[in-house]
Amino acid sequence: MASQEKIENYYDKIICGDSLKTMKNMPSESVDVVFTSPPYNLKNSTGNGMKDGRGGKWANAVLIHGYDDYEDNMPADIYAEWQYENLNEMYRLLKPDGAIFYNHKWRVQGGLLQKRDDIIKDMPVRQIIIWQRNGGINFNKGYFLPTYEVIYMIAKPHFKLADKANSYGDIWKIKQDSHNPHPASFPLELADRVVRSTTGKIILDPFMGSGTTAIAAIMHDRKYIGIERSKKYVEMAKARIDKFKDTGVQEELNI
Structure with a gap:
């Protein structure tokens, strides 16, 4: 059961901790939108060269060593169940x-x-x-x-997009973020697309990484709540947020 701690205590903060444990301390129906991209368990994959570093990019890629304090190499069934538990907590927190x-x-x-049917299972996916x-x-x-990559839109019954957002369609052509120091970041333009497509005021990212979702929330005058297990990435996110506040949207979009 979730505690009765006020959701306002989490606004505009990045909590350094475990995603599941932190979400379980948050009250039900307290956030509007969740946008997140979890670790993909890539080192458990067969055939991508990640395990042994053979060929091309992986030989020198940071992710061959996993994340800062997470190897990204769970047994497949344990990983899927972990992500399913996280999705259920996210869904509980949604208004x-x-x-x-x-x-x-x-x-x-x-x-x-x-x-990823092993993760999504019975979640109410409205669109991919x-x-x-x-x-x-x-x-x-x-x-x-x-x-x-795919984005599962898992919606509660009364969810609606912001005005005219449906015109984006369901294929988003957005370049990868190639300059972010985090080893597995998504581009600010992607987070911006999600946030601007909704009317929600409270945006949660339980795998905050380098803070991109937080920056997108700030751009649209929304509150953000972030959770990130790595102290290094929390500090990285805070630095990026501070830089964004100092330099503005244009420079951040071009990093």
């Missing part, structure tokens, strides 16, 4: 007109397409948005180079 935008990646695992990001890594000649 009756709220929605989760959950960014993940379909991949070929053991020769078969893995669409394709984030066409281009680029990617594929050392397997058995399938084409992946150039997109």
